Amino acid sequence: MGPAALSRLLFGAEPKLRRMMYYWGATAALYTVFVGLLTDAGERGLIDRGDALGLAAYTAAGIVGSYLLVRLGARFGLAPTGAAALQAVFGISCNMWAYSITGPLRGATLMGLMVVVVFCTFALRPRQTLALTAVGLAAMGATMWWHQAHDPLHYPPLVEGLTFAIMAGCSMTVTLLTGEASKLRARLKAQKEDLVTALDTIRTLATVDELTALSNRRHMNEMLAQEERRHGAGMPGRDTCIALLDIDFFKQINDRHGHATGDEVLRSFAQAARAELRAGDVLARWGGEEFLLMLPDTEEAAALAVVERIRARVALLQFEGMAPERRISFSAGLTARRGTEALADTVNRADKALYQAKSSGRDRTVVA
Numbered sequence: 001m002g003p004a005a006l007s008r009l010l011f012g013a014e015p016k017l018r019r020m021m022y023y024w025g026a027t028a029a030l031y032t033v034f035v036g037l038l039t040d041a042g043e044r045g046l047i048d049r050g051d052a053l054g055l056a057a058y059t060a061a062g063i064v065g066s067y068l069l070v071r072l073g074a075r076f077g078l079a080p081t082g083a084a085a086l087q088a089v090f091g092i093s094c095n096m097w098a099y100s101i102t103g104p105l106r107g108a109t110l111m112g113l114m115v116v117v118v119f120c121t122f123a124l125r126p127r128q129t130l131a132l133t134a135v136g137l138a139a140m141g142a143t144m145w146w147h148q149a150h151d152p153l154h155y156p157p158l159v160e161g162l163t164f165a166i167m168a169g170c171s172m173t174v175t176l177l178t179g180e181a182s183k184l185r186a187r188l189k190a191q192k193e194d195l196v197t198a199l200d201t202i203r204t205l206a207t208v209d210e211l212t213a214l215s216n217r218r219h220m221n222e223m224l225a226q227e228e229r230r231h232g233a234g235m236p237g238r239d240t241c242i243a244l245l246d247i248d249f250f251k252q253i254n255d256r257h258g259h260a261t262g263d264e265v266l267r268s269f270a271q272a273a274r275a276e277l278r279a280g281d282v283l284a285r286w287g288g289e290e291f292l293l294m295l296p297d298t299e300e301a302a303a304l305a306v307v308e309r310i311r312a313r314v315a316l317l318q319f320e321g322m323a324p325e326r327r328i329s330f331s332a333g334l335t336a337r338r339g340t341e342a343l344a345d346t347v348n349r350a351d352k353a354l355y356q357a358k359s360s361g362r363d364r365t366v367v368a
């Protein structure tokens with residue numbers, strides 16, 4: 001099994017789960033350092049060795065338990081927030097235990113509570129973090145109270161009281177500050193999502209014709225340049241055909257039936273033409289009632305067949321308010337790219353052919 005497969009097995013493949021596993025790894029490393037220090041203090045006789053080993057075993061079991069909780073929790077319906085809250089409660093219990101066995105070092109163990117608070121801000125909402133901080137303070141307060149009541153010689157009430165007040169002040173401040181940071185992060189995330197949506201809209205506006213949903217002229221120019229690059233890059237060059245299609249007597253349609261019907265004709269024309277194209281063909285609205293069709297890797301005869309298929313389909317279109325015998329027709333100029341000429345020159349030739357189609361009676365395709 002390769003390292004990637006092993007990592008997937010241990011930490012899952014889903015990005016959110018992997019992030020939670022990463023937090024687990026970081027906290028596990030921190031616990032290991034704490035436990036290592038406490039065990040060392042036990043070896044040096046600063047604290048009871050048996051107590052230190054007991055806490056080390058409890059922490060090790062907690063690390064394994066947390067791993068299973070995060071890795072497998074989702075399978076049993078446990079939300080990541082639930083897993084994080086349980087880990088935080090475990091962290092608080094470690095803190096209570098550490099405070100109780102570390103004698104003169106106990107003040108330093110209170111730093112652990114800060115770690116729990118900061119950990120929560122990554123996985124929980126600010127209110128939930130505040131609630132867990134309150135639980136942590138209550139738990140530590142109870143621990144301190146119990147010790148000063150049962151062993152006032154080693155846990156002087158005044159020292160315990162002051163220590164508690166300092167700890168409560170600090171952890172509340174940290175909770176509130178990290179809460180603000182969380183809100184800021186959430187705001188940034190929302191802004192990022194808004195920007196992505198706005199960018200999507202801008203991209204659509206820049207490339208799509210609003211009325212027909214075809215590519216617009218700007219996008220078509222990009223596609224022409226891309227097609228030029230494709231051939232320029234030494235790809236086996238087959239024919240690229242360009243056709244310009246222009247609806248006949250469109251002004252009449254607008255004048256007689258209104259602009260809305262004119263728009264409807266444009267939309268239906270686009271839909272009908274698109275239905276006859278392959279995936280690689282590109283149809284764009286080139287101007288008012290003029291459309292540019294690019295057919296890559298297509299011989300002239302095949303391109304002509306496509307344009308005539310479009311003509312047959314367009315002729316079947318019917319519009320409300322228009323007599324059934326009033327057919328929509330279009331004129332077209334079609335040409336194949338010659339050698340390595342710029343596609344702009346091919347388009348110009350198609351334009352001239354279109355002009356000929358118009359002047360020789362319309363409803364026809366002239367091949368240049």
Ligand SMILES: Nc1nc2c(ncn2[C@@H]2O[C@H](COP(=O)(O)OP(=O)(O)OP(=O)(O)O)[C@@H](O)[C@H]2O)c(=O)[nH]1
Pocket residue numbers: 211246247248249250251252254258259260261262263266287288289358362
């Ligand atoms: N409804 C509608 N009309 C448009 C749109 N864009 C351009 N037009 C109209 O299309 C008409 C084009 O008219 P002409 O260029 O004279 O062409 P034609 O009437 O089709 O004549 P031939 O091309 O010579 O057959 C103009 O009246 C434009 O106002 C649009 O988006 N919607």
